[in-house]
Amino acid sequence: MILVTGATGTIGREVMSRLGPEAEVRVLAREPRRVDTVSGAVEVVRGDYGDPRSLEYALRGVLGVFLVTARVGGRDDADFLRAARSAGVRHVVKLSAAAVTDSGADDLITRWQRDTEELLVGSGMDWTLLRPRSFMSNTLSWAGSIRAEGVVRVLYGSSANACVDPRDIADVAVRTLTExxxxxxxxxxxxxxxxxxHEQTAQLSEVLGRPVRCEELEPEQARARWGERYPADVVEALLGSAGRQRDGAKLRVEDTVREVTGVPARSFREWVRDNVAAFGPR
Known part of the structure; x- marks a missing residue:
């Protein structure tokens, strides 16, 4: 039995959909109604990392786990890993981030990710860490302004990031869970x-078949925009991450997707073509 967490999120949803009918799959979700299962063989159970009884039930008979946590600085990883070890889980595949390997990254989010990796490595269970760069799907946050104005507004738009298709992350996750x-x-x-x-905007414009331009934000403008959505310490972490990207910390390309799956990583243009409807009229 494989347990998938984060199945209502970007990567967890893709992982769940890729674990074929031959796999026994259980999904842990705080809101089961939001889980869009593609197979009747997938069992969805209600639970929360902070609820030991729900974890005990969800982990019964589970040997492998795809673990996603998102509450920065919380106890979700510690609580889950304790329950998983007690339940006899053998292998945990954890979604982390490439920033943990950046020597200059010392923001709140990256420190939390490093700490949660250490918890897993020291848990006594087998582990695999997945450290992606930014998701290509993050550009979906541009959809509203593209529809309304034909504009993308970003901080440091000339800085490059070796962003990755969420489907490739999921493909690697499934391999690590099943092989x-x-x-x-x-x-x-x-x-x-x-x-x-700027290059992403140009490709979006080409695929959409209409003009889309990229406008630069000043750091204070970005801080104000992000401050409407995130706590102040998270905003500062995001600004620090953008600064590292500006300084070239996210340029390095790895061939890991091909090495693990046998198939090259998808390009941003491929991702756009497969998701073009998300940027069009509602």
Whole structure:
């Protein structure tokens, strides 16, 4: 039995959809009605990392886990890993981030990710760490302004990031969950090239068949925009991450997707073509 967490999120949803009917799959969700299962063989159970009884039930008979946590600085990883070890889980595949390998990254989010990795590595269970660069799907946040104004507004739009297709992350996750030999490995996952927001905007414009322009934000403008959505310490972490990208920390391309799956990583243009409807009229 494989347990998938984060199945209503970007990566967890893709992982769940890729675990075929031959796999026994259980999904842990705080809101089961939001889980869009593609197979009747998938069991969805209600639970929360902070509810030990729900974890005990969800982990019963589970040997492998795809673990996603998002509450920065919380106890979700510690509580889950304690329950998983008690339940006899053998292998945990954790979604982390490439920033943990950046020597200059010391923001709140990256420190939390490093801490949660250490918890897993020291848990006594087999582990695999997935460390992706930014998701290509993050550009979906541009959809509203593209529809309304034909504009993308970004901070440091000329800086490049080797962003990765969420489907490639999920493909790697499924391999590590269902094949031997990935225990004790940490995989940095990127797309096939480092690409700037200006270049992404140009490709979006081409695929959409209409003009889309990219406008630069000043740091204070970005701080104000992000401050409408996130706590102040998270905003500062995002600004720090953008600064590292400006300084070239996110340029490196890895061939890990091909090495693990046998298939090259998808390009941003491929991602756009497959998701073009998300940027069009509602």
């Amino acid at each position: 031997p030999g990935h225990e004790g490995r940490a995989y940095t996952l990127t797309g096939p090239e480092a690409i700037t927001a």
